[in-house]
Amino acid sequence: MDFIRMKISLSVLLFFHVWLCRAFNDVSTIPFNKGFSHLFGDGNILHANDDNSLQLHLNQNTGSGFKSSDLYNHGFFSAKIKLPSDYTAGIVVAFYTTNQDVFKKTHDELDFEFLGNIRGKAWRFQTNMYGNGSTHRGREERYTLWFDPSKEFHRYSILWTNKNIIFYIDDVPIREIVRNDAMGGDYPSKPMGLYATIWDASDWATSGGKYKTNYKYAPFIAEFTDLVLNGCAMDPLEQVVNPSLCDEKDVELQKADFSRITSRQRMAMKRFRAKYMYYSYCYDSLRYSVPPPECEIDPVEQQSFKETGRLKFINKHHGHRHPKKSRSEVLDARNYGNEDEE
Ligand SMILES: *[C@@H]1O[C@H](CO)[C@@H](O)[C@H](O)[C@H]1NC(C)=O
Numbered sequence: 037m038d039f040i041r042m043k044i045s046l047s048v049l050l051f052f053h054v055w056l057c058r059a060f061n062d063v064s065t066i067p068f069n070k071g072f073s074h075l076f077g078d079g080n081i082l083h084a085n086d087d088n089s090l091q092l093h094l095n096q097n098t099g100s101g102f103k104s105s106d107l108y109n110h111g112f113f114s115a116k117i118k119l120p121s122d123y124t125a126g127i128v129v130a131f132y133t134t135n136q137d138v139f140k141k142t143h144d145e146l147d148f149e150f151l152g153n154i155r156g157k158a159w160r161f162q163t164n165m166y167g168n169g170s171t172h173r174g175r176e177e178r179y180t181l182w183f184d185p186s187k188e189f190h191r192y193s194i195l196w197t198n199k200n201i202i203f204y205i206d207d208v209p210i211r212e213i214v215r216n217d218a219m220g221g222d223y224p225s226k227p228m229g230l231y232a233t234i235w236d237a238s239d240w241a242t243s244g245g246k247y248k249t250n251y252k253y254a255p256f257i258a259e260f261t262d263l264v265l266n267g268c269a270m271d272p273l274e275q276v277v278n279p280s281l282c283d284e285k286d287v288e289l290q291k292a293d294f295s296r297i298t299s300r301q302r303m304a305m306k307r308f309r310a311k312y313m314y315y316s317y318c319y320d321s322l323r324y325s326v327p328p329p330e331c332e333i334d335p336v337e338q339q340s341f342k343e344t345g346r347l348k349f350i351n352k353h354h355g356h357r358h359p360k361k362s363r364s365e366v367l368d369a370r371n372y373g374n375e376d377e378e
Pocket of ligand 1: 142168220222
């Protein structure tokens with residue numbers, strides 16, 4: 037009897053699992069050596085034998101990171117990631133697209149940044165967007181998660197087309213930015229590569245810098261597997277001359293499952309944002325008296341953020357995420373919504 041019941045609940049679980057994962061059945065993964073190279077911290081990058089998985093370590097000597105070998109003019113970028121467990125205060129794991137190495141003053145960027153925490157407290161993360169060097173106009177949203185990201189792998193994805201941007205966790209779209217003319221250059225428009233890093237951000241990552249990285253718990257290990265690079269690889273300087281080179285790939289991207297948010301997914305996105313988003317620049321009236329043009333003000337979200345969109349105000353600078361290249365290059369992006377982590 038119990039055995040039958042167990043079998044039934046297993047098949048129900050399996051059904052939901054297949055159903056939930058359906059959206060990304062049309063992506064194919066790429067081995068590390070086919071699409072990526074090391075960014076920094078060579079000795080702290082450990083590859084699995086099959087080349088589909090790798091670990092990025094952070095210890096007292098250095099963090100580490102990798103990047104795609106090519107830049108892509110639009111694309112779907114994705115990886116399954118498992119974050120370090122236990123005491124992770126001060127640590128940032130970033131998964132992002134950028135072209136900062138090519139366009140120093142006018143770079144584009146789309147970010148997932150995972151923020152570690154003290155033992156027993158949950159990981160948090162933020163998403164952000166910059167276009168054409170708009171670093172003085174941060175577009176951060178901050179969230180908690182509905183699962184412990186250090187227990188299992190989850191898929192994190194960034195879709196970027198010339199119409200919209202979607203951040204996904206598993207098959208749940210958590211943020212969509214729809215392009216409009218008023219955004220101008222703030223919408224990423226030049227080819228970007230995919231990056232992943234782990235690094236010490238003790239001065240801001242956890243409770244506004246109150247809790248630092250504690251190397252007693254090192255090495256801190258972020259694991260990556262099933263990497264996806266689905267886009268039009270091209271020379272970024274060429275693209276400026278002839279953007280139509282990627283038209284065919286753009287059409288293909290826009291037809292894929294991950295470009296369409298079903299009504300079920302849209303409901304999941306609303307639920308996620310109502311329950312897990314705790315900061316959004318769109319509701320931060322102290323920072324933007326007029327919300328930036330892509331903001332779609334949702335009355336339910338607005339109600340929960342009240343007047344200012346932030347629970348407490350803090351004004352801090354933070355550096356960028358490949359410290360070897362740009363430690364001195366402190367961005368103007370301020371770190372909002374950071375003091376609510378007690
Ligand atoms: C991007 O920034 C550069 C330098 O500030 C500017 O000349 C250019 O017009 C901008 N492009 C767009 C599309 O806004």
